[in-house]
Amino acid sequence: MLIGCRRRGRQSTRLKVALMLLAFICQFVHVLSEKSPSALTVVESPEASLEGEEDAHVEEGDSEDLDAFHPTDKWKTLKPGHGVPRGSQVRLNLQTGQREVKLGEHQTLKYQIDGQRQGKENTQGPSVSAEELKKALKNIKEGVDPKTSDKEETEALRAQFHTMDELKKDIVRLDMLMESDFQIMSRLVSQFNSSNATVEEKVKALHDLEYLVHQVDNAQNLASSGGLKLVVDALNSTDYRLQESASFVLGSALSSNPVVQVEAVESGTLQKLLMLLATPRPMSVKKRALFALACLLRHCPFAQSHFLKLGGLQVLGDIFRASGGGAVRVRIVTILYDMINEKELISQTGLDPIPDASHNERLRQYAQVSLQPLLAEQGWCSLVPELLASPEHDWKEKALRTILAMMPHCQTQYRKDYALSSSLSALQEQYQELVLTEQVLGDEDGYFGEILALLETVVLKLKQV
Numbered sequence: 001m002l003i004g005c006r007r008r009g010r011q012s013t014r015l016k017v018a019l020m021l022l023a024f025i026c027q028f029v030h031v032l033s034e035k036s037p038s039a040l041t042v043v044e045s046p047e048a049s050l051e052g053e054e055d056a057h058v059e060e061g062d063s064e065d066l067d068a069f070h071p072t073d074k075w076k077t078l079k080p081g082h083g084v085p086r087g088s089q090v091r092l093n094l095q096t097g098q099r100e101v102k103l104g105e106h107q108t109l110k111y112q113i114d115g116q117r118q119g120k121e122n123t124q125g126p127s128v129s130a131e132e133l134k135k136a137l138k139n140i141k142e143g144v145d146p147k148t149s150d151k152e153e154t155e156a157l158r159a160q161f162h163t164m165d166e167l168k169k170d171i172v173r174l175d176m177l178m179e180s181d182f183q184i185m186s187r188l189v190s191q192f193n194s195s196n197a198t199v200e201e202k203v204k205a206l207h208d209l210e211y212l213v214h215q216v217d218n219a220q221n222l223a224s225s226g227g228l229k230l231v232v233d234a235l236n237s238t239d240y241r242l243q244e245s246a247s248f249v250l251g252s253a254l255s256s257n258p259v260v261q262v263e264a265v266e267s268g269t270l271q272k273l274l275m276l277l278a279t280p281r282p283m284s285v286k287k288r289a290l291f292a293l294a295c296l297l298r299h300c301p302f303a304q305s306h307f308l309k310l311g312g313l314q315v316l317g318d319i320f321r322a323s324g325g326g327a328v329r330v331r332i333v334t335i336l337y338d339m340i341n342e343k344e345l346i347s348q349t350g351l352d353p354i355p356d357a358s359h360n361e362r363l364r365q366y367a368q369v370s371l372q373p374l375l376a377e378q379g380w381c382s383l384v385p386e387l388l389a390s391p392e393h394d395w396k397e398k399a400l401r402t403i404l405a406m407m408p409h410c411q412t413q414y415r416k417d418y419a420l421s422s423s424l425s426a427l428q429e430q431y432q433e434l435v436l437t438e439q440v441l442g443d444e445d446g447y448f449g450e451i452l453a454l455l456e457t458v459v460l461k462l463k464q465v
Helices: 012-033 130-141 151-159 164-177 181-193 199-212 216-224 227-236 240-254 258-266 269-278 283-297 301-309 312-323 327-346 359-367 371-377 380-389 393-405 407-416 418-440 447-463
Strands: 002-005 040-044 056-060 089-093 098-102 110-113 116-119
Touching: 181 199, 181 216, 181 227, 199 227, 199 240, 216 227, 216 240, 216 258, 227 240, 227 258, 227 269, 240 258, 240 269, 240 283, 258 269, 258 283, 258 301, 269 283, 269 301, 269 312, 283 301, 283 327, 301 312, 301 359, 301 371, 312 327, 312 371, 312 380, 327 359, 327 371, 327 380, 327 393, 371 380, 371 407, 380 393, 380 407, 380 418, 393 407, 393 447, 407 447, 418 447
Parallel strands: none
Antiparallel strands: 002 089, 040 056, 089 098, 110 116
């Protein structure tokens, strides 16, 4: 049988019953206290007077020796020497003779030990005065550790860092040691032009120079300083390695750089490139020369006009016929297609690839480039379709686009070319099967579909009157 000690209501009957039970409990406590080193007393809670109720809690006789006891929502045995927090429920287990405690129904977890409240309460930290704060900030600003007042330690700390004046001097020294791009190019040109330099050293200098002239300003500085002329002169070298490297540097310097393009045309670069292409050279040299020629002609009607006057189209035709296929043919067809497409775009308002130039002036310059009639005269209407026999899909696509671009001047010849009609029909069947394969794989708008659409456009143009 368990008898507990709790708060009761304000009714007098319940108070009497509570007092009787309390007296009964005290008798047992008295018996137990004879075996315990400290006596138990029942004290009245001061908070009970606020509500007219009575609270009771158990305290040890010697409050200085109390240990903190943390009750929970379940009954726990109260050991001798433990203090009971205010508001806890206490009962005596008559079967075991032990005191048991648990939290009250509306209790907050507060403990009172030696008159000090501890638990879930904010504690005030050490305060800092305004003077101490100002002093700490001053020490931080001066780079002094606020915890260190010793002068030697402060000087040692400052010695680990450079002053602002020392940093400025270091920056000036570093700037003097660093070379600008112009200085590097000047050094490379001097190294290339040195009579004591070996072919390997000259090739290395050209390789390093090619990396720098990709930048527009560097390429223009190379032209204005005379370095470009030295590179152009290397095209006449008897060493094929120098011819190849010089062509590579020229192509990089000429790419999308109108200032250098005009300078190159006026300095005779175009003639030397055509000479490399027209005479027996290794294929590696001709590929680099074609790269430089393409960069010189792209978006430069001034260079294109000179190219046609110098017989450049005939030179490309001879290379196309002699190559017997391969990547060289594709590069030549790409150069022709770019030239045709540029003139077509410039004639359409708003499609000028270089919007910062005067549109009317560019129209006038491109009007002087009569490329299409020369293509028809020199047999390109029959040369370009030969590329359709290539096994590469990319090469076939470029040939189809060039055929379509030349259609206004080659349409009559195309209609009489039965080999072309047969080739186009065979390609249509091939790409229809490839498109079906793409659709099975879930690619509705695949690469082969684009080529098939291009094929159908060419066939439709041939049938138009």
